[in-house]
Amino acid sequence: MAELDTSSGGGKKGKKVRSKKANTKVDLTAMVDLAFLLITFFMLTTSLSKPIAMDIAKPDKDDNSVERNELRASETMTILLGKNNKVAWYMGEAGKSEPSIESFREIRKSILDNKKKVADATGGRQIIMVIKPTTGANYQNFVDIMDELAITKISTAPAIDDENITDAEKDFMVKAGIL
């Protein structure tokens, strides 16, 4: 026990044989240790187990009241999500520039390059991203690409468009074997 013997025992030469009083103190150190360990555990699990949310806004489908802004083709980067964790991306209008096929590892560099190119060419304007998940893509790909946009600090809201995938885009993706 952690308690020191402070009584000057042994020196008494009493005549009476006293019945020894048992010490009623219990050492609580271990109990307190355990309690604090459990407290720490519950504190951390209650706040840390909360899942993380990624907010997504999609354009309203039937809202025609607002005038739709035309996107400048030269400042637009379109990313098509295909199967086998591949993406195809191109700048500008569909069909005019040859898309390139990349994996999710390489896309970040391309996004950053294009972001810089657009900013340099237009005097600091933000690049516009269009994300087109196709039927081949899985949910992980979609989350990954949104995450890439967050990592590369694209501040304009990306357009998520899973309706208007053009035939030219489809043809290219089929040819490349990612649709």
Add this chain to the structure above:
Amino acid sequence: MAKAKVSRKSTSIDMTAMCDVSFLLLTFFILTATARQPDPLDISTPSSTYKIKVPDTDIAILSIGKGQVFYEIVGKDIKMATLDKMGEKYSVKFTPEERERFGVLGAFGVPIQNLKQFIMMDGDQRTKSGLQTGIPADSTNNQLAEWIMQTRNSTAELHATQTRFSIKGDSKEEYPAVKKVIDILQKQKVNKFSLITSAEGDAQ
């Protein structure tokens, strides 16, 4: 000269008060920690670098995995109010006991016709029964859309706010299955929703 005697003091501290406090705190944390309901669908969420936590109130979670959709409403009062509305809509009568049990139910994925039977089972039977086939979401029998609608109505009535919808998809789930759910939400003009992801270490 008499030497000053150094009185020997006990080095033990009285731990009783500390013990009391720590157990009080412990009790508090145990009680406030919400018991996690077992997830009926085996879902591994994709990871992301986002750091925004999901709010606790006024949300509904749509779990998507293996082509099935499971639905979870957060908040007992909203859950019970939604159940009432759904019962009315599909002419299923729920007893007060069933309402109470539904109020503490986690995610579920049964058609409304089987819900009565499903509510009265206990946890083990629920997973075994094979009743959990996902909530029907096709165009002829779109119960999911109805659940979403009624949840929004209940939240608006009881809490005067909008329900936030979160999508919790399995990372291997095909995008069209997710799109189907998103389309149902968008049909009701819910254009903003959150995707639930798990935390990821800093990107390399």
